[in-house]
Amino acid sequence: MDTIEVKNLSFSYGAALALENISFAVKQGDFTGVLGPNGGGKTTLIKIVLGLLKAQKGEVKLFGKDINKFDDWVKIGYLEQKNTPSSLMPLTAFEVARLGLLSSKKLPKTFNKTDNETAENIMQTTGCLPYKNKLFYELSGGQQQKVLLARTLINKPSLLILDEPSTALDSASRENFFNLISSLNKQNNITMLLITHDIADIGKYVNNFLILDKNIIFYGSKQKFCGDKKAEEYFGPYTPHLMDHLHADAKSCPFGRHQ
């Protein structure tokens, strides 16, 4: 059973086509980097995969279950692009991180002592425990992102979907962030779907690429990407530069200047 299965998916915003005939499958433990230009449909695809938008055509399954019937949300962690929570909401960083446990609760959803300890532990892991009692809206963008990452990871999800998660982080925090999610992927076999504009960010961590520009330009392993003519045509003169960032794999890349 695939973790994510997308078949013949199409979506338009009014007359503007966003995605056309997209099909791909992600296996448990895959770390897939989703790349493409602005307006290429990356965020739209993620929102359809999560059921936040309804596909006009095609089908989406998570863990073998149609997204419209999917209810096992405790398996999912989602960190959104340009997160804009209610700006005056007086929630502390701790309260925001703990909210991630909601998917494991039944009505009335209340939090207990164990939940509080779990929240503190995950905040320690993502490096935001020192400001746990500060109001979320008073934190910097990078600090907020660490809190939201804690909220995303708190349930130990089996599938982690991250939409440009590192944009607000400084270089040291970005390095820590990628090391953390990479170790989660390797040690806990968590499936990762990570949207980014910067291939340099993820070249050394992912094992698959999904290049999207309304259609799928490329989907497959990092090694196959290096030899893919369509990807080479798409990236044009930038291909050698991209390959530089694929680090060790770049040496065996069969096209661009590494041929």
Place this chain on the structure above:
Amino acid sequence: MSVIEFLSFSFVQRALTAGILIAVITAILGTFLVLKRLSLIGDSLSHVALSGVALGLITNTSPIFVAVPVVMAGSLLVFKITEHTKVYTDSALGIVSACGISFGLIITSLAGGFNVDLMSFLFGSILTVSAWELWLAFTLSAAAFVMIYIFYNDLIAVVFDENFAKTAGVNAKRINTILVLISAVAIVAALKVVGIMLVSAMLIIPPCAALQLATNFKKALLLACSFSVISVIFGIYISFVLNIPSGAAIIILNILILAFCACIKKFLK
């Protein structure tokens, strides 16, 4: 007149009990609505309440009983408009508000104009709260409290970050619907306290004052309730002593508290 003498009147006891109940429930709901940028729903639905009250008066039935379903329908209409048309929520609130007040005026005019009963709903008349109106306020508030208790953390999640809430398994549409339906009930319950013209202030001002000082969400709720209750108690007392409208006195006190909190916040910075 001494405070003890003031409290000895049974109509004052009823007014204070009903007022405190309504103050607490509108403060809690208002905190969620303000943070969800839906604070003007109180204004809009109170205008819809005019239709319900007028309909109740013209048909010789209880205005409150008629107003409850009418205002609930109005609150759902706001969602339907935003869902099915290219209209923002604030515009939908304006449309429903205009619709409510227009129907209210037409029904009132068909009934031969404004009468004393309608005026008491327009401007509030908490000192005339009857025993059964007190029970009604208690029942409506109790229902609202139970719903808030059951969905408390879901409400927080939806107000804070709706997309996150959906991926945490929270049915955001249901929670939004529950929030506006409870608000509709609370607005009707508050009509006798401050009246149609000022009910939205009960939902907006105490939470805004609380948000100036709150350091977490529970404190925000606690402060909003405290400010609201204080303004109701002293508002009723002042209105009784000075013989001025109770609704207006309550709201002016709320505004003074908001100004005081804003000053404290500035001072603390």
